[in-house]
Amino acid sequence: MVKDVAEEWEVRSAERPFQGRLTGVSSDEVRMPDGSYARRDYQTHPGSVAVLALDEERRVLLVRQYRHPVRQRLWELPAGVLDVPGENPLHAAQRELFEEAYCKAGHWRVLVDFYTSPGGSDEAVRIFLATELGEAEGERFDAHGEELEIETARVPLAELVELVLAGELHNPTLVSGVLALSAALAGAGPDGLRPADAPWPARPFGA
Template sequence: MIEDIAEEWTVRESTRPFQGRVTGVCSDEVLMPDGSYARRDYQTHPGSVAVLALDEHQRVLLVRQYRHPVRRRLWELPAGLLDVPGENPLHAAQRELFEEAYCKAGRWQVLVDLYTSPGGSDEALRIFLATELAEAQGERFAADGEELEIETARVPVAELLQGVLAGELHNPTLVTGTLALHAALTGKGLDQLRPAEAPWPARPFDLP
């Protein structure tokens, strides 16, 4: 079985030329195997969670919103930042499902973990699978910014898979989640997935 391993090369100097409200830029001088040093600039990121919510008809709950850097309105999974210090990733995912889709789930599992762009960012993403869906209760979240025009839809898994392979869907979280779900459904089934509180070395957390 193959797996990624943790490793840390020597850093001679590290600076932060930019720090925004959530993300920043780190510039490191890293020791290379030949003894030279090379500068590596990358985005620092608190991490993210996303939710692939699957209903009893094998449809996935999607949201669509405008993404300014790519000048497109993209179909995506409900998702958000791990920007609350010490928050459990599962609790963050449950919050995002409520806020973006006014939905709750009775069963949660880890679908897949990944680094979104490891050559240029340290962002780690955990995608949860949420099933046994129901409408949420309580006051709806007050949206702002891009979320003021958010749309929702429930799309069959087969249609999503077709859209991914046809190059019609581009959000990396949706693409990864769709392919991982398809692999699970056509493999050993959803029971093979890890529990919602499974360890996450990229973003360690304490159980409540």
């Protein structure tokens, strides 16, 4: 069976030259198969969740915001960092959908899990499929910083697939989510996806 498996090579030394509020940099000396040691520098990250919210017309709810490292305003899925230790990823995803799009969903499934850049970061992302959409209730989230200029749109899934393959959309969570949902719909459909509380070995969580 083709399946990723957990494995950990010997680490002779580990340093943390930088630690920010959420992310840091780890510098490890790792033992190679030939007995030598090599330094591996990588970003440490608490993990993230994202929501592919699909309405009855098979349109995907998108948000657009400025991303300074790449100097672009990108179309993305509602998403956020797991900045509360031990938080249930589903609860975090529901919060992000509310805060970024003032939206709620009646049905949730796990769409796909992935590492953003496993050669240089330990960030793990879980994308949820949210359906049965409706407007949220209560006061809107008080946005600040780059979130003040968030735009929203609903775009047909088929159109998004074409835009991804044409190289017009670049956010990895959006690309992964759109292609994963397209594959799921061509196969067993949403009911064939994992339940919203499915185990996530990369980021274990409680109830």
